[in-house]
Amino acid sequence: MKNFVKEKRMEFNLTQDDLSEKLDVSRQTIISLEKGRYNPSIILAFKLSKLFNCTIEDIFIYEEGEENE
Amino acid sequence: MKNFVKEKRMEFNLTQDDLSEKLDVSRQTIISLEKGRYNPSIILAFKLSKLFNCTIEDIFIYEEGEENE
DNA sequence: GATGAATGTCAAGCTCACTTTACAAACTAT
DNA sequence: ATAGTTTGTAAAGTGAGCTTGACATTCATC
Numbered sequence: 001m002k003n004f005v006k007e008k009r010m011e012f013n014l015t016q017d018d019l020s021e022k023l024d025v026s027r028q029t030i031i032s033l034e035k036g037r038y039n040p041s042i043i044l045a046f047k048l049s050k051l052f053n054c055t056i057e058d059i060f061i062y063e064e065g066e067e068n069e
Numbered sequence: 070m071k072n073f074v075k076e077k078r079m080e081f082n083l084t085q086d087d088l089s090e091k092l093d094v095s096r097q098t099i100i101s102l103e104k105g106r107y108n109p110s111i112i113l114a115f116k117l118s119k120l121f122n123c124t125i126e127d128i129f130i131y132e133e134g135e136e137n138e
Numbered sequence: 139g140a141t142g143a144a145t146g147t148c149a150a151g152c153t154c155a156c157t158t159t160a161c162a163a164a165c166t167a168t
Numbered sequence: 169a170t171a172g173t174t175t176g177t178a179a180a181g182t183g184a185g186c187t188t189g190a191c192a193t194t195c196a197t198c
Contacts, residue, residue, distance in 0.1 A: 001111070001112070015143085015144060015145090016144070016145065016146095017143090017144075017145095025186070025187085026186065026187050026188075027145090028186075028187070028188080029185080029186055029187080031145075031146065031147090032185085032186085035146090038184065038185060038186090039110065039111050039112060039184085039185080040111055040185080041108065041110070041111065041154095041155090041185060041186085042070070042108050042109055042110065042111045042114050042125075042129065042131075043070070043108060043131070044185085044186090045111050045114075045125075046129075046131035050131075050133060055124065055125075055126060056111075056114075056124075056125050056126065057124060057125065060111065060115075062111075062112070062115035062119075064119060084173085084174060084175085085174075085175065085176095086173090086174075086175095094156070094157085095156065095157055095158075096175090097156075097157070097158080098155080098156055098157080100175070100176065100177090101155085101156085104176090107154070107155055107156085108154090108155080109155080109156095110155060110156085110184090110185090113155085113156090
């Protein structure tokens with residue numbers, strides 16, 4: 001799943017550490033998210049959308065049938 | 070997290086078994102979701118939103134700070 | 139060039155979303 | 169009554185999202 005976490009974070013002038021604290025997750029989680037190493041939980045996706053004042057769909061792009069086969 | 074999976078499913082006249090097949094998850098997953106036993110993965114939330122032709126936010130209601138303390 | 143801030147890797151561990159199987163309860167219908 | 173469909177519970181297992189900690193790299197800036 002593609003995401004715009006890094007872009008949104010930079011729009012808000014936040015470091016990875018800043019963001020991790022605001023979201024109450026570890027810095028590793030932010031790094032791995034931005035690198036696309038795994039998908040966020042829906043809770044984390046909601047937290048991001050509220051912080052960035054947008055929708056989940058604005059941050060995460062899901063392409064139909066991308067997850068497995 | 071509150072959700073409207075059961076309501077949406079009934080709008081579309083689907084059984085839990087129908088829905089589980091369309092989403093490619095187990096029937097248990099649908100039951101537990103509707104009963105609010107756990108939160109969906111973001112992948113499952115996206116699948117539901119595409120199937121029901123709406124946004125994730127239309128189906129799942131996240132209240133700020135509900136997850137822990 | 140040393141110091142500090144920001145980003146990154148690696149690895150081990152925990153929790154929970156989801157699976158599978160088996161069985162029970164409720165509600166049709168014949 | 170009994171057979172089929174739908175919804176439910178219980179329990180054990182797997183995998184991924186996330187954590188912690190330690191250490192490496194890059195880039196300012198002094």
